[in-house]
Amino acid sequence: MLDGLVSEVEAGRSAVLVLRGDAGIGKSALLDHLAARVTTHRIARGAGAESEMELPFAGLHQLCAPFLGHAGSLPPPQAKALATAFGVSAGPPPDRFLVGLAVLGLLTDVAAHRPLFCLVDDAQWLDRVSAQTLAFVARRMLAEPLALIFATREQRGRDDLAGLPELTLHGLDDTDARALLDASAEGPMDERIRDRVLAEARGNPLALLELPHDRVDAEAVEGSAPHGPGRVTGRIERSYLARVRSLPEPTQRLLLAAAAEPVGDVSLLRNAVERLGVDPDAAGPAVTAGLLDVGTLVRFRHPLLRSAIYRSAGLAELREVHRVLAEATDPQLDPDRRAWHLARATVRPDEAIAAELESSAGRARARGGTAAAAAFLAHAAVLTPHPGRKATRALAAAQAKLRAGAPAAARDLLELARAGTLDELGRARADLVEARISFASSRVDEVLPRLLATARRLVPLDAGLARETFLDTLSAGMFAGRLASEAHVREVAAAARATTPSRTGPPRNADLLLDALTTRFLDGYRDAVTVSRDAVRAFRRETGPDEVLRWSWAASALAADMWDHEGWTELVTRHVRTARAVGALTELPLALNSRVVVHTTAGELDAAALLIAETGRVQEAVGSGFSPYGTMTLAAWQGHASEAAPLIKAGTEEALGRGEGIGVAIACRAEAVLLNGLGRYEEALEAALRASGHPQDLVVTGWGLVEVVEAGARSGRLDVAEAALVRLTQDTDAAATDWALGVQQRCRALLSDGTAADELYRAAIERLGRTRAAMETARARLLYGEWLRREGRRADARAQLRMAHALFARFGAQAFAERALRELRATGETVARRDAATVALTPQESQIARLARDGLTNSEIGAQLFLSPHTVEWHLRKLYAKLGISSRRLLSTVL
Template structure:
């Protein structure tokens, strides 16, 4: 609980103090608050946090401190914060409770996903806040372990209607750590004090009168940093200072402050220094544990009093340092031998049953020589960390296990395992270094092959496209002799790499890669969906669309079944099955694969997969004419990417902009084309030209559309060229270039006939109609309308009505033209396809139609509700409870209730029973 003692405002911090007071006030009122305090070491962030705590009367205060030595222990920071709330664990939904229990090591189970853990923390905070407002204070957040930082950033972005405040202090000068996880949140940059305040603070700690020029120089050199003003002059007399401050130190300010602490520590007796070192190496602040360590190190009880008298540390219920730089100074300044002795004592004093991993961690830091038994224990700790979802922690344990392994063969095996975990934790460069270390050991052919594959996968992840291609082919060839299943997956990766490389020069053509993949070992029986996909893509690229289409159709059916069953293959290969379904014009596969992928990702909270699934689902929604839902899904994916730090998926947003006729689309897409080459994604170049063709056809700039359509057709980019052919036929026909239109149509015919879907054959019929006259054109337009009406691709149906209406008007069949143009205009305007809708409007006016202005409330519910409100409302209509909606959307039940109250107000309904009718127009 916060202290009830009177508070004093901090000197020179009026604005910051008022902002912190507002944070607490809003949290008490039920408006969740998040604030990040950013600044250099010693600038006063911790003091501001203490001011916040003192002003949090009536609130429960939860605290955590990031510790540099704990950065690789998964959930360490989160555990600090949540321990006082664990009594409420039974009040949150079962899956969330189980995930958090496994994450904290309270129970065994499969690795929990971080999103599910994040939702559990959000629910835990929301439940506790119902009884009492909560203020969470996290100091030195840049040193939180990666999983804790991601989880807290996830929670921070979802606080809305909870009585919770979450305040982070993050150092700006650090080059490593978790500080970037909190980008995009509300923040205050804490700067040094103004000169007047800095002078007053300096004079308060310097004995005697300070020379005016020296004082000003100190203020200038410290840039008003309060801790520097207090600490750098400590121990110096006025006489020392009057003669001049000496040359400006070239070290960073944090190093200077740390050095000042180190000087003070060195003045302490040896026993007191060892006690301070033990406290620094034990980051939890466990006072009873520290007493046991002191006994093992023969440190007399009066040493604690000597250390506490310096003001560097406080031995209360929990051990707390005056400043994090005291901890780092005590640890880094210690003799390595003494440091190992302290870690050994900490290992002996740590409970081997309830905290076995931290015990192993201390033993590892106490070790000097290789130790196979200890390496095995670290390997077991890595397994436990992996089971809790702490991939980064697993990698850290495995790296240290590698260093302690005496046998070169086992050391190579552990280095490879460490590389795999390090890559999975998002550190590809460090993973490559570990792979290089693994190569120094004795490896059999299977190990060589798997390490080659991992190296190739790392290269592919860092730079999509052709650079990884020869590595993937080499790895696939090596694996063929030792693991047929993995060899086939490596060949599938290689085909994917070739697809992404696309038209870029100096890279193998996808046909050549397909021929190489034909040599893959045969699949086992029954074949996995990925086996069917490999054989299908080999045939598609090497033999042609006619031969490959039946196999590709069967592979997509297998993946739809795998997606329905929740199989891992469906997630692992969605990036390729999406492209294959696009080449097959298979809208049902798109719909089913993406719908189930999003559902599975939500249910499991799949951190790495959900943004991809949301992106592809959003693209499907664009083609289906559900632009509002697409925008909402894109926004959700972007918010997740902000939390995870993964690269954003730009294609869905550009697709939506192109179809919407967004004024920004041209520059954004052209910029994407320019960046594609540097990233090694030749396919993205073709994709960008296709999107520009869509944009320009909507705007009626047919010559520009033809130019980009032809550029998109220059290479057989997967899930691009077929769509680009249709754009080229329309733009060439409208530009009066029948030869170009006929050439594109011939290529389109082969692909559409091989597909055989209503989407493909409907677009083909429309494209043929553009090059016909009289009854033939009329019949083909009607066929296109009929076929596309049976598909999910509403945007192409609307465009067909538009083209048919344009043709009918030129045929002077104005009454019939109006019918189709009204349909097109209504559909396109309803979607939000503004440019195409404007084309339809102009055509309608040309028929003599008088368009009445839209009413003020046109759009009704669509414009009244935000995307989040609409999604909550739809799930409520489906019968989901507030808790179920919250779990699906990663928000708290209280936030769901808050959204629903706004929905009811906007739609003027009183209950959920009335929502379905109110939403029927969306």
Template sequence: MSPGPRSRWPDLPGRRSECETLAGLVKAARAGNSAVLVIQGEPGIGKTALLEYLAGAAGGSRILRVAGVESQLELAFSGLHQLCEPLLDGLDRLPAPQADALGTAFGLRAGPPPDRFLIGLAVLTLLSEGARQQPLLCLVDDAQWLDQASAQTLAFVVRRLATEAVVLVIATRDGEGRRSWTGLPSLTVEGLAEPAADTLLKASFDGPLDDRVRQRILAEAHGNPLALLELPRWLTSTELTFGPEPPWPRTLVSRMRDGFLRRLEQLPAPSRRLLLTAAAEPLGDVALLWRAARQAGFDVNAAGPAEQAGLIELGETVHFRHPLVRSVAYWSADLAERRTAHRALAEATDRELDPDRRAWHRAHAATDPDETVAAELEASADRAMAQGGLAAAAAFLDRAAILTPDPADRAQRQLDAAGAMVHAGAFDDALNLLAVAGHGPLTALQRARTDMLRGQVEFASSRGNEALSLLLTAARRLEPLDRALALDSYGDAMTAALFAGRLASGPGPLEVASAAHGALASADHLRRGDLLLKGVAVLFADGYATAVPLLRKAIRAFGGDELTMEESVRFMWLAAVVASDLWDERAWAVLTSRHLANVRTTGALSALPLALTTCVFVDVFAGELTAAADAVEEIRAVSEAAENTLTLYAAIGLAAFRGHEDQAAPLIADAMRELAARGEGIGVSLAHWARALLCNGLSRYSEALAAAREAAAFPAEIGVSNWGLVELVEAAVRAGERATAVEAFEQLSVMTQASGTDWALGVAARSNAQLHQGEQAEDLYREAIERLGRTNVRTELVRARLLYGEWLRREGRRVEARELLRASHEAATEIGMDAFAERARRELAATGELARKRTVDTSLDLTAQELHIARLAARGLSNPEIGAELFISPRTVEWHLRKVFTKLAISTRTHLTEALQAADLW
């Protein structure tokens, strides 16, 4: 029987509390629950020792391991591949889309670029299935050096673990961990207290130790276990007798590096060369190391002194005593020695099986610019892009640029690398590379492109005002140099102008439209994006009615053939917003879904939060509030993974539709402050609209009126201003300000008549009905219900029935009113529009009919996620299909369904629909 955690405490003096925490993870896994913990601390503090303790304490568990390696080479998903390698015999048992995505990401299968989130779901399913027979313990050491794609995928997975009996423990250095781990449970490892430090020091020293030296070492080590173990090795016999010369001016880490360097310098030259070669090869491939050693002219005996010195172990893989040893072995060598090691590794690497790693080693072996090697790196970038590895592609292009002899080609590759970094969400890296490129000889075209990329970084990272001027300036510079690129930049500038809206400190949408007009007029051929830009330009220059035909043509184009990544990232959000401004809910949904799918497929994390946000608004207008809530949670996780600070517009809209003031009011207030400070006018308008919607639902019409006025005040903020007009009509009528309502309706009517869709005309009829009496009002209400009933915007239909029912009650037609109010109440309750449901309930009560308030008992205490899963299961979806839709594992779906069955008092799926209907939940 494996020893329990308590029996292992003596192995880690002073770590009782930490070991208890780790033992709790093991206990959770044995009980069938998942757990995650991020262990943080300085180098040498004992993070790896705690992982080893956990591995020893987890008897009966299957252990998977991966360790990040400090290297300039980043291969997408390489760390994830290493972690999942023992489970890949189950790859073919995954759902086919997941298996294909993961296989492509790992280079095991050929295929199109994989969906980044499908990869995450595949890993989640793989771990879940791997934990069916026994708990799974995943240990990630030196996570600060994992490749970006692996870190982001693991961050996605750990936030969706629930009942999989999977424990993931991530060890990372203080201050060097990725933002991917933000918000996860963490444990900060501090230095050992003096009694434990003294015990460890005595155990590490064979002979007698002068008390003065012992006290000095304890003081210098600050409880760092590696320092306590290593400092006595680094001191001379004189220092051990009389104490080290005070003071030691450098940091503890620098002193540990110096100590390891001393030990390296005592080795024979062949051993140092072997350590250097091993340090330059991040895989830890022993066979490759020996092939490279033969290429470099030294044999296996070179490893002996290094192993005897305790600096390296050569077993199935290469294992260094500590990452500091690897770092010292590599960086203490001079440049010529490092190049020799990389050259040997390149010659030992198979050009067919591992061309990317070979190209990387060739690049580091090069003494001069070399176009052949640069071209190989560029080909590696293309392969990385095909596997969804934008960060890896950027690294290859960056290195290719360094080796490019021709200055113009070098600048081009630097700009290509910066563009990949922008799409990967590595904004600081992109700006640094652009600064480097700016010091070189750039053509006018390349300087303009540099401005464009800086604008894209500014817009993707903050959506603030500065992006607009950068992008517009770049577009004007590009116009005489590259018309297509100029139009792309005008498209970016238009998107930035729409975000800046009322708070634009310089040019706004009208100025961008005017500037783009000349470039559009002289273009020989208009691409999809150009058509969209032209339509939006006409919208601002000539008005809504004139622009509608052009805008419709543009959104049809974006709903057609396959799009490139550039088209998806640059134009799809704008196309979706235009569709909503045209009141075309079907095109809005199609374009939004396509935008999300394309962004996920290409791994463009910088664009993902925006694509998901648009999806949330499609869902809330369609009455799919549970799906919207899931997407809001995904936005939070993705924003962390992509290091994106996009304000949670989606959370504001969802809370407003739900009618929960306690949730919505703080979100709206926080957003208003942040967005105003950042110059993001469209967000300010959205917050005002959300406030108006919330207050209309709560029957607080004066407050709704004030907010709706602000939301509708800037027609240039397309989409949101339309929604603001709708709220303004209702609020003004109920607040007794008829003139305001009439004026708002007149503005609304111009657009809805030009649009002519059922959504537009239905909302217009509903708004107009509130301004009339008698038969005319009734005809308009009926028209609104008929038209909106043919659309997917269920929330608009709920409100039309509510308003008609309220009007009938005021007309004294209680029986007819009940039918409309009952339908509105039931639909609003089902959807989760609680404020409007309560408003309908009160109106029903005024007719003499009582309806239940939505309570915990009414919903049988089902959570939002349980209810969503229950509905999907009732529609016939399997557990894997439900998991794929909600980004959770099939086992988590199974766990939720067991809880649903218990709450609904049923035992099989066949009774789900009936039980949900009986509980008014279907």
């Protein structure tokens, strides 16, 4: 398999492989074999280190460091993101996906000059952001002479490499195991010992090579050995330790220092061992014994040797080694690793070290390392001597762990905080964190009472925080939607309204949003329009990442409820960008699902499909469940009934199980869209009535009314359609945006006749054409074309239906495209069922083709779609062949 992989790369194609298996099964040996096989090419090596799993970008920097001289060739935003991630320059948290694209560009640029093989050992110990970034790169490699080979043990829970091509390694069979044991034996071996080694090794090659070094006597074989084969890894480690302990004491101390310094920095290690009073030449016996290799880097014979040495050391020895490593680490160049060593150099509370760890948390957060920031804060809390400050830091760490997608760890830190000294406000804050943890892991409708109680408790302690908590509670109420008691939501809104802001001066964004939502729930849509617009306008101005993550969903939902397509799009886009940038993985699926809905409204179904794939990978990475709002919506607009119907059914059940009424509403609306597109109007009406039946669902209610009008008009239920139009008109008149009024005019046209209908359809098309809601415009043209045909105006009908069909076909909205096609044929026009060229293109090829047609360069397309320029060019060559053209200048002709 490895030989085939090399051939692929040498032929100019990318290759990815994950080697999986137990420790000692041969993964590292295979990486060494591959390195020896490709000596004429470039090789980059990296390895995860258990002690550095929480240092952000540590593994990635190790792999990329030799190539940073090529960073100047990257587009400036990518180069800046990479420099910020690696701590070379200061700046706002870099977009995680921009960092991934920068790494992809860096590696492909290096590979363009000579094939590049990146070998990453012990990937199970990579820090999380490095693992996620490399997985991102691996999934986007295609047409570059570049290979990414990972070696990893089997993992439980989080596995960022899941889904990549893999090879699972198993033990040798009995014949090969005996042959390897005999070949490596230094002399004749007692048959009983031989059988015991074979039994304990269980085909593990490293065990077969190392266990014979153990001193195994007849007594052990006869009776005192533990029953059964035992743990192979433990036996190998004990074998290594026996060899280490046979070395001089200074050499053993040097090996421990090397095990605690996973980077393998020769000068740093030399400095540290000299501080231990050990001559650096003490490495000689370990090198002679084949346990250590000292070159440009210090490398152990096998990762198990490093872990065996480190885990077997006494606590006092480890503290001393980490102390000298901290002293040897430059506090200016590498303050975070220094703080990490200092934390391991003490078991006693130490405020100075805790403060350094807290500073490291701030730097990690600034580099987009949310998980690392949480880890630093957790260590800072443990080492803080003052009970009050300890509790405060533990509380901050719990919040960071929750944001990083680790609710279980957040609960543990919350208990640590509560065990410390918290004042009344601190205890209320702890209750708030607990409620948020529950919100992430429990039924949404069940969390509302807890959030409300916490908000009320905060009112006399911190009115500002109380109002923020009321806002969180109303956001949860919006999520619970129809599954929450309407009286309960109004109770929350009334309590929020009774709490006045604690500060003078201009209102905060959170205050504006809270006022808008309380008005919406207590006074109704019309009274809420002005305050809602003020809140959306305030949130569209630049704001901090914490505020963006905490309230973007509520603010963007309010914008959509006000039929403000521009504000809705901007807020959702920033929500996605910020969640990616700071690594807020618990927030990212929600943001991505919202962005999918924005894309579908704009007719960008290909872009929506790519985001859905990303959402799945994020949810898999954090082990979270989330109702597939975006997936249901996309499937409905695509119009594939056999695929959409099961998704909608499953999505409804998932939403009900989590108490998310908004999910039930979205599923009903998706079903209505699907059935209206298919022309199954009676069934569509039933689904649309379910979608629009609960005012608490806010924006979905309005969208559902639109489907009710169309389905009712087409199925002959004019009374139902007219009642829905009255409700819709009240709200859209108040909103008075082009999107709102355009949709209203389209719906009114459906229930009108003669000149009035004609004018309404044309006005709707004009208004909607001024917005980015391209799907709404296409539907208006379709309905107008259908009406024109029924009026006998065939020529006019053809013009509208052609445009509608072309739009729906380009969007990938198959059911609506087929509906337009049937109408076109009914006008007497002969037209092909589908554009063959369009059908032949994949969603990604379609995106690339449109962007290239619009004049973007390969680099600009790659930056937008998170692909390398080489891969973009490869896709272009493929789609040129499919479309029968020779260059991008002809794309505008065929698309």
